[in-house]
Amino acid sequence: MRKKIVAGNWKMNMTPAKAVELIDSLKNEINSNEVDVVVCPPFVCLPAVLEAVKGTNIAVGAQNMHFEENGAYTGEIAPSMLVELGVKYVIIGHSERRQYFAETDQTVNKKTLKALEHGLVPVVCVGESLEERQQGVTIDLVRLQTKIALKDVTAEDAKKVVIAYEPIWAIGTGMTATSAQAEEVCAAIRQVIAEVYSKEVADEVRVQYGGSVNGGNANELFNMGNIDGGLVGGASLKPEFASIVNYK
Numbered sequence: 001m002r003k004k005i006v007a008g009n010w011k012m013n014m015t016p017a018k019a020v021e022l023i024d025s026l027k028n029e030i031n032s033n034e035v036d037v038v039v040c041p042p043f044v045c046l047p048a049v050l051e052a053v054k055g056t057n058i059a060v061g062a063q064n065m066h067f068e069e070n071g072a073y074t075g076e077i078a079p080s081m082l083v084e085l086g087v088k089y090v091i092i093g094h095s096e097r098r099q100y101f102a103e104t105d106q107t108v109n110k111k112t113l114k115a116l117e118h119g120l121v122p123v124v125c126v127g128e129s130l131e132e133r134q135q136g137v138t139i140d141l142v143r144l145q146t147k148i149a150l151k152d153v154t155a156e157d158a159k160k161v162v163i164a165y166e167p168i169w170a171i172g173t174g175m176t177a178t179s180a181q182a183e184e185v186c187a188a189i190r191q192v193i194a195e196v197y198s199k200e201v202a203d204e205v206r207v208q209y210g211g212s213v214n215g216g217n218a219n220e221l222f223n224m225g226n227i228d229g230g231l232v233g234g235a236s237l238k239p240e241f242a243s244i245v246n247y248k
């Protein structure tokens with residue numbers, strides 16, 4: 001039985017002080033052990049958030065990292081820096097990073113491998129644009145994104161990866177995929193993992209849905225057979241995040 005995982009992607013929002021206020025407002029509401037809960041603040045908020053979540057069930061993730069160990073990569077953050085702070089998860093290949101920062105399926109693969117090497121759980125984002133959905137290529141595209149992201153990842157490591165299916169047209173738009181649309185693609189992701197590895201691996205990998213998840217739609221989405229929780233943007237900045245975590 002896969003444990004659900006709900007992660008909040010704060011994007012470029014909050015300051016360290018505001019981040020602590022948000023955690024303080026959430027922590028009494030988030031106390032179930034049934035769901036893995038992760039918040040992914042901006043890098044500069046990580047130390048304050050790691051301190052604020054102590055004694056709670058909330059884990060902390062980063063929104064990105066570099067695939068090199070260290071070196072002359074001005075402005076970048078290495079995996080060992082995250083690990084030393086106590087970060088456990090890292091979002092890889094969010095569509096905003098693909099769109100605005102030229103990340104590709106190949107850099108996503110390099111980052112996924114490097115995150116796993118350092119014991120970080122990669123939350124690998126895949127998903128189609130509206131145009132791609134209208135062209136009918138969603139499943140092929142998401143299958144390919146998933147395959148490339150997992151290239152050279154061992155079966156044991158693949159089990160640790162979280163895949164976030166995030167249709168680009170649903171991110172920050174208020175246009176949620178229907179539960180049937182989300183389920184269809186999440187099932188296809190699990191299917192491609194079964195083909196590349198085995199059914200056993202595919203049954204363990206957690207596949208999230210992301211795209212305008214909120215307190216009103218989380219229950220229906222997260223109760224679909226192949227949807228193991230969500231990656232939440234806008235609603236993760238509000239107390240509403242607790243009602244998404246406590247979706248039942």
Ligand code: PEP
Nearest residue numbers: 171172210211212233234
């Ligand atoms: C996201 O940023 O990953 C996301 C899904 O955003 P939102 O929930 O705001 O659509």
